[in-house]
Amino acid sequence: MLVFKAVKVWAAIILLACLAGASPAAAAGVEVKTYTLKNGVELLVLPDHRAPVVTHMVWYRVGSADEPEGLSGVAHFFEHLMFKRTKRLKDGEFSKIVAENGGQHNAFTSYDQTAYYQSIAADRLPLMMKLEADRMVNLNLKPKDIATERDVIIEERRMRVENNPSALIGEQMMAMLFMAHPYGTPVIGWKSEMEALSYDAVMDVYRQFYSPANAIVIIAGDVEPDAVRQLAEKTYGRNRGPKAEPRQRRAEPPALAARRVVMEDSRVRQPEWERVYLAPSYRAGESKHAPALSVLAQLLGGGPTSRLYRRLVVDDQTAADAGAYYSGTMYDLGQFGVYAMPAPDSDPARVRQSLAAAEASVDAALAELLQNGVEAAELERAKRRLRADEIYARDNLMTLAQAFGRALTAGLTIEDVLGWPDRIMAVTAEDVRAAAQAVLRPEGSVTGLLLPKAEATKP
Amino acid sequence: MKRLILALIVLLAGVLPARAIDIQTIDVPGVGTAWLVENHSLPIIAIQAAFRDAGTAQDPQAKEGTATFVAGLLNEGAGDMDAAAFQQRLEELAIEMSFSAERDESFAFMRTLTENRNEAFRLLGLALTRPRFDADAIERVRKQLFAAVAQAEQTPSAVAAKRWYAAAFAGHPYARPKEGDAASLKAITRDDLSAFAASHFARGSLVIAIVGDVTPEEAKALMAGAFGALPEKATPTPVAEVKASPPAGIEVVARPIPQSTIVFGHAGIKRDDPDWYAALVMNYTLGGGGFSSRLVNEVREKRGLAYYVYTIFAPFDHAGIMLGSVGTQNERAAESMAIIGTEITKLRDQGATEAELALAKKYLTGSYPLSFASSGKIAGELVALQLDGFAPDFVAKRNAYIEAVTLADVNRVAKRLLAPENLHWVVVGAPDGVTSTVPAKK
Numbered sequence: 001m002l003v004f005k006a007v008k009v010w011a012a013i014i015l016l017a018c019l020a021g022a023s024p025a026a027a028a029g030v031e032v033k034t035y036t037l038k039n040g041v042e043l044l045v046l047p048d049h050r051a052p053v054v055t056h057m058v059w060y061r062v063g064s065a066d067e068p069e070g071l072s073g074v075a076h077f078f079e080h081l082m083f084k085r086t087k088r089l090k091d092g093e094f095s096k097i098v099a100e101n102g103g104q105h106n107a108f109t110s111y112d113q114t115a116y117y118q119s120i121a122a123d124r125l126p127l128m129m130k131l132e133a134d135r136m137v138n139l140n141l142k143p144k145d146i147a148t149e150r151d152v153i154i155e156e157r158r159m160r161v162e163n164n165p166s167a168l169i170g171e172q173m174m175a176m177l178f179m180a181h182p183y184g185t186p187v188i189g190w191k192s193e194m195e196a197l198s199y200d201a202v203m204d205v206y207r208q209f210y211s212p213a214n215a216i217v218i219i220a221g222d223v224e225p226d227a228v229r230q231l232a233e234k235t236y237g238r239n240r241g242p243k244a245e246p247r248q249r250r251a252e253p254p255a256l257a258a259r260r261v262v263m264e265d266s267r268v269r270q271p272e273w274e275r276v277y278l279a280p281s282y283r284a285g286e287s288k289h290a291p292a293l294s295v296l297a298q299l300l301g302g303g304p305t306s307r308l309y310r311r312l313v314v315d316d317q318t319a320a321d322a323g324a325y326y327s328g329t330m331y332d333l334g335q336f337g338v339y340a341m342p343a344p345d346s347d348p349a350r351v352r353q354s355l356a357a358a359e360a361s362v363d364a365a366l367a368e369l370l371q372n373g374v375e376a377a378e379l380e381r382a383k384r385r386l387r388a389d390e391i392y393a394r395d396n397l398m399t400l401a402q403a404f405g406r407a408l409t410a411g412l413t414i415e416d417v418l419g420w421p422d423r424i425m426a427v428t429a430e431d432v433r434a435a436a437q438a439v440l441r442p443e444g445s446v447t448g449l450l451l452p453k454a455e456a457t458k459p
Numbered sequence: 460m461k462r463l464i465l466a467l468i469v470l471l472a473g474v475l476p477a478r479a480i481d482i483q484t485i486d487v488p489g490v491g492t493a494w495l496v497e498n499h500s501l502p503i504i505a506i507q508a509a510f511r512d513a514g515t516a517q518d519p520q521a522k523e524g525t526a527t528f529v530a531g532l533l534n535e536g537a538g539d540m541d542a543a544a545f546q547q548r549l550e551e552l553a554i555e556m557s558f559s560a561e562r563d564e565s566f567a568f569m570r571t572l573t574e575n576r577n578e579a580f581r582l583l584g585l586a587l588t589r590p591r592f593d594a595d596a597i598e599r600v601r602k603q604l605f606a607a608v609a610q611a612e613q614t615p616s617a618v619a620a621k622r623w624y625a626a627a628f629a630g631h632p633y634a635r636p637k638e639g640d641a642a643s644l645k646a647i648t649r650d651d652l653s654a655f656a657a658s659h660f661a662r663g664s665l666v667i668a669i670v671g672d673v674t675p676e677e678a679k680a681l682m683a684g685a686f687g688a689l690p691e692k693a694t695p696t697p698v699a700e701v702k703a704s705p706p707a708g709i710e711v712v713a714r715p716i717p718q719s720t721i722v723f724g725h726a727g728i729k730r731d732d733p734d735w736y737a738a739l740v741m742n743y744t745l746g747g748g749g750f751s752s753r754l755v756n757e758v759r760e761k762r763g764l765a766y767y768v769y770t771i772f773a774p775f776d777h778a779g780i781m782l783g784s785v786g787t788q789n790e791r792a793a794e795s796m797a798i799i800g801t802e803i804t805k806l807r808d809q810g811a812t813e814a815e816l817a818l819a820k821k822y823l824t825g826s827y828p829l830s831f832a833s834s835g836k837i838a839g840e841l842v843a844l845q846l847d848g849f850a851p852d853f854v855a856k857r858n859a860y861i862e863a864v865t866l867a868d869v870n871r872v873a874k875r876l877l878a879p880e881n882l883h884w885v886v887v888g889a890p891d892g893v894t895s896t897v898p899a900k901k
């Protein structure tokens with residue numbers, strides 16, 4: 001099997017992220033120490049002494065879904081501005097200090113969270129904590145700082161979305177899937193709204209969401225928990241701020257109609273078919289189905305032994321690749337997606353036929369699953385695979401820290417994360433069938449077809 | 460067995476625990492030497508293997524894509540297991556196994572839970588020594604390669620890179636796209652695929668690093684089982700030394716996209732060049748240093764012209780290149796290009812400052828331990844070192860090489876290596892006021 005470099009999951013674009021988080025992973029064997037500082041900062045320490053390095057992450061419970069209406073992209077824009085000056089540091093000094101200490105750093109924004117991180121030699125941790133604690137409350141942004149950075153995020157949008165027809169149809173599909181809830185708005189923002197983001201709008205994000213009580217600090221690596229706690233008291237512990245306010249998002253009305261999005265674009269060389277269903281997450285909706293949906297995504301579309309791959313790529317030969325995914329670590333509703341990539345073709349009429357054939361294959365596979373359920377052997381394989389993924393996740397400090405950070409900012413608890421493997425192993429064939437029946441409903445779905453435009457000229 | 464204890468020394472002011480990464484070299488009977496880092500804190504074993512002179516530069520003429528095609532087929536059935544049986548076995552035991560081809564080498568990567576190590580190594584060995592190349596698997600992977608080619612064709616950065624390599628290495632195997640094109644992929648037969656595997660996957664070309672929950676004795680047995688049945692010697696096609704020499708100038712590839720995606724570059728140096736470390740330090744200042752580089756500062760921070768801009772020095776076995784990239788809205792693409800040209804000229808003519816030198820050295824030495832932060836990273840790093848011809852003690856020495864670089868060295872290599880007038884620019888998009896000054900290579 002050829003491993004496609006960009007396995008596409010239209011639904012979940014995490015900006016600036018280097019890694020896609022696994023499921024709420026992590027596990028039984030993970031040693032995690034947790035503390036809550038007096039000002040509300042949650043501190044997690046994950047000791048790992050294999051190498052003298054540490055990953056330091058600060059997560060804030062604010063993502064694009066927390067933005068005021070009409071200001072799409074402001075959470076992500078603000079994330080960029082966190083690298084500007086503070087009351088103590090000049091513009092550019094933050095990055096310089098991290099670099100001269102041999103650190104790598106970055107940040108990312110998603111629907112439910114914004115995170116900042118450094119990977120660095122373990123003895124540099126105190127300095128990193130001081131820097132992050134400083135910008136949590138002491139950012140000294142000036143109105144003149146924002147204009148060039150706004151141009152940068154618009155270039156980021158051009159690169160990620162507008163230069164890429166596959167990303168463009170993904171935006172259209174999400175906007176259709178979520179009729180009211182802000183998950184329908186792209187994390188990076190709509191261009192017209194990004195262009196108008198003001199100094200006041202970004203400062204409102206800072207004032208409302210960047211406070212100790214809204215922050216989670218995760219430190220994974222070659223450290224001793226008690227020493228880290230003392231450092232945290234001396235740095236983050238000195239910050240003051242308001243209590244965290246409950247997150248208020250618009251509720252999603254009942255989905256009553258199957259929707260279809262067809263996009264023709266002259267730039268398309270590789271047609272795509274995808275369907276995304278509204279689904280419960282590990283926190284919201286009928287969340288009892290969430291572990292079974294993780295298992296379902298694996299056995300339906302996790303690699304070359306999965307049902308969709310076997311049917312579309314091997315048996316029916318209606319696609320070059322096919323798969324499924326479940327985005328379940330969300331504060332509100334999640335998504336369950338299935339996709340297929342038919343053979344490339346520049347003739348729109350033929351592409352329509354091949355997309356229809358791929359869709360028929362997917363529908364047949366889903367119908368069979370809904371009718372006959374799953375077999376014991378494939379269920380066992382999927383569960384073991386997920387369990388192994390969780391052990392593999394522990395091999396990488398960033399992956400491990402991300403699993404906890406994503407889960408906690410999506411409203412889950414440490415117990416949810418630690419108990420996840422057991423919940424996966426307890427999933428039965430009946431659970432999978434019940435979850436499939438609850439989620440794979442046409443009226444809760446958007447189907448997207450991406451194809452070349454008629455006037456496309458051959459390269 | 461030679462056993463070397465190496466300290467990862469971080470040459471920074473201040474205290475740092477001199478933690479050892481213990482690289483053992485082990486002699487695998489009938490296979491050769493492998494590097495091992497033993498660590499029993501997680502029940503995971505990771506292995507990376509590389510075959511020298513087995514990359515896409517070895518693709519036969521008009522059969523471009525062969526090495527990539529072979530890599531795609533290695534987990535599609537081996538021995539008496541067809542694709543379904545082989546993949547099902549991997550899945551049941553949660554074994555991760557993947558293969559890939561770069562320009563000079565082919566790679567295998569595997570990660571397994573300790574409890575499944577015997578079967579995992581047996582399957583890896585089968586994949587490399589007895590791949591089946593069944594007809595249905597070949598057609599499946601061929602289709603996937605067509606899709607990969609189509610995807611690359613609609614990805615501006617891939618289009619730009621492909622055109623740049625075509626221009627820089629015209630007439631040399633490095634000029635050809637790694638995944639081939641629709642015509643070459645159509646022409647590849649089963650015989651081509653099995654001939655490629657038979658003539659390139661051999662013990663004499665093999666480089667291995669194994670990391671994790673395994674003892675030296677176990678590792679020897681596992682690897683002897685996996686690789687022992689490979690033929691002794693490969694018979695690769697000789698690849699000529701070449702100097703990247705794209706025509707100086709601009710090549711516009713018209714595409715209806717709002718952001719011009721630009722790749723620029725000229726000749727660089729190979730890994731064994733005595734100026735390698737000075738070049739690394741110099742490039743950090745120019746465009747290698749993330750948020751700290753001159754290009755990021757001028758193009759992104761000061762002017763908001765791009766989300767990303769960077770330069771790298773990339774070494775191949777037979778050539779070296781300096782390559783950079785930037786993405787800027789069509790209306791301002793010319794401005795980005797002008798600034799990049801100015802900055803390269805400035806660094807060449809006026810050199811770097813002591814402060815820039817110090818920052819580059821601090822980052823490059825201080826961040827070295829991050830290359831060893833997971834089993835997969837360690838295995839990858841140790842294979843890369845072996846491919847470059849280093850001994851295990853390189854890990855302890857490496858930062859001293861960086862420390863030894865002086866400002867005079869940086870300024871000298873800037874003059875030697877930077878040649879803004881020789882840059883070949885590929886601009887994919889609809890840039891305002893930018894037109895082709897050199898013809899495109901086929």
